[in-house]
Amino acid sequence: MHTVGFQAIGTAWTLSTPDPLEASVQAAVAELVQDYDRTWSRFRSDSTVARMADGAGSFELPGSAAGLLRLFDALNRLTDGAVNPLVGRSLEVLGYDAAYSFRVWGPSLPAAAWAETVSWTEAQGGSGAGGSGAGGSGAGVTVRTSAPVTFDIGAAGKGQLVDLVCGVLESAGVRRYVVDAGSDLRHAGAEPLRVALEHPYDPARAIGVLTLADRALCASAVNRRRWGEGLHHVLDARTGAPVDAVAATWALAADAMTADGLATALFFADPQTLAAGFDFDYVRMFTDGRADYSPAMAGVLFP
Numbered sequence: 001m002h003t004v005g006f007q008a009i010g011t012a013w014t015l016s017t018p019d020p021l022e023a024s025v026q027a028a029v030a031e032l033v034q035d036y037d038r039t040w041s042r043f044r045s046d047s048t049v050a051r052m053a054d055g056a057g058s059f060e061l062p063g064s065a066a067g068l069l070r071l072f073d074a075l076n077r078l079t080d081g082a083v084n085p086l087v088g089r090s091l092e093v094l095g096y097d098a099a100y101s102f103r104v105w106g107p108s109l110p111a112a113a114w115a116e117t118v119s120w121t122e123a124q125g126g127s128g129a130g131g132s133g134a135g136g137s138g139a140g141v142t143v144r145t146s147a148p149v150t151f152d153i154g155a156a157g158k159g160q161l162v163d164l165v166c167g168v169l170e171s172a173g174v175r176r177y178v179v180d181a182g183s184d185l186r187h188a189g190a191e192p193l194r195v196a197l198e199h200p201y202d203p204a205r206a207i208g209v210l211t212l213a214d215r216a217l218c219a220s221a222v223n224r225r226r227w228g229e230g231l232h233h234v235l236d237a238r239t240g241a242p243v244d245a246v247a248a249t250w251a252l253a254a255d256a257m258t259a260d261g262l263a264t265a266l267f268f269a270d271p272q273t274l275a276a277g278f279d280f281d282y283v284r285m286f287t288d289g290r291a292d293y294s295p296a297m298a299g300v301l302f303p
Contacts, residue, residue, distance in 0.1 A: 001178075008033045009041070009158060011182035017169070018176050018189075025172045029165055035062070036161050040153050042088050043098045049088075049151045056145045065141040066122050068153065068160050071257060074277050075155070075265050076114045082268035083261070084237035086111040086118070088150030093240065094231055102227040108240035112149055119144050154233065159184050159218050159260025166256075179256075183219040186256045187212045197300070200248035200285060207285065208301035216256035220263040221248035222287075234267055243267050247287045253280040 001016045004026060015021065015029070039061060041047045048059055075083040093109045095102040123139035153160075162184050169177050176189030187193050192213040196206035200221040210217070222243065225233035234243050249266040253259040258278060265274055266284050271294065274280070281294040283301065291301060 006030070006033075008181075009037055009161065010043075011158070013165075013182075014178075014180045015165070015169070016178040016180070017174055021169075021174070022172070025168065025174075028168050028172075032164055032168055033161065036157075036164065039065075040151065040157055042150055042152055045098075052143075052145055053088075053148055053150045056147050056149075059143045059145070061120075061141040061143055063122070063140050064160070064164060065120075065143070067257065068156060069120050069141065069143075071156055071261050072114070072153075075261050078273055078277055079265050079268045081114065081238050082236045083155055083265050084111045084114045085151050085153050085155065086114060086149050087155075087235050087237045087240070088152035090235050090237065090240035091152055091233065092150065094235075094242075095227060096225070096233060102231075104228070104231070108235075110240045111237035112147060114237075117146050117149060155264040156257050156261035158182070159216070159256035159258070162186050162216070162256035162260075183221070183224065184216070184256050184260055185212060185218070186216040188214055197250055197283060198248075206302070207291070208283070210250075210252075210297065210300045212252070215252050215254060216259040217250060217252050218256055218259035218263045219248065219250045220260075220267070223247075234264070236268060245287060246284060248285045250283045251280050252282070253278065 001018060002020045004015045004021055006013050039048045042049045052059055072085050090109045090111050093105050095104050120141055120143045122141055158181055162179050162181050165179050166186055178193060179186045192211045195210055195212050195217060197208045199205040199207050200223050220234060222232045222234055230242060232242050236243055246267045249263045251259045251262040253262060262274060262278060262280050266282055271282055281296045283291060283293040283297050285291045
């Protein structure tokens with residue numbers, strides 16, 4: 001396999017394919033990543049998200065935003081508001097801000113209510129409500145906010161970008177690949193991929209190994225972005241406070257955006273509740289060392 005590596009949206013990426021990727025395909029991936037970052041990053045002053053933080057109004061987003069917003073609609077509902085992309089301001093208050101100050105500004109701040117603060121429509125006339133898809137690309141999305149808000153789409157955005165990169169590869173005729181964006185993976189091809197599940201308290205160890213074939217695997221853990229005692233990036237949007245009961249999650253689904261979002265939702269919701277809206281498998285490890293998992297994952301974890 002040939003591998004191309006690059007840095008994007010704060011993590012290391014690798015694209016593994018049977019044959020070297022043409023320069024035009026690599027350029028298309030780079031342009032896609034830049035456009036996505038220019039829309040969604042809260043760490044750059046020229047992004048659409050930065051303009052949303054400056055004041056309420058109407059904002060135009062690319063068509064791919066519809067799939068992401070549909071997913072957030074569903075996850076916000078299924079977790080009773082715990083998963084909410086308006087959690088960006090809550091992260092800033094705890095020090096995970098655009099300047100990476102890692103200095104706590106004040107007590108935990110609940111995020112603005114999602115449905116009451118944000119509405120959105122697709123250019124084709126579709127309504128911003130319902131379940132989730134893999135991302136897609138329509139004619140555009142209009143988002144309206146009733147107050148200044150700070151989006152943070154970390155709960156599912158990296159997974160969506162993985163899917164969009166896979167779309168570029170497939171449009172170029174690439175049918176076998178592994179797209180690896182840190183804790184988010186998507187595989188396609190005849191040869192399955194063996195993946196270790198990293199122990200959340202010791203990166204040198206694994207709690208199990210699974211086989212990934214034509215699916216996406218996404219993980220989330222409280223040790224990934226940690227900057228102080230009890231301070232990490234997985235917040236309950238209802239309180240603005242970091243979670244403390246679950247240490248790590250892994251979710252498998254047909255696409256990475258869904259797997260990424262579910263890996264976040266598993267910190268807050270019972271898997272059976274999430275199964276009412278999604279088809280997925282999972283492993284979840286609690287901070288006391290216990291783990292639970294879907295039936296298809298039996299045998300994945302080490303004794």
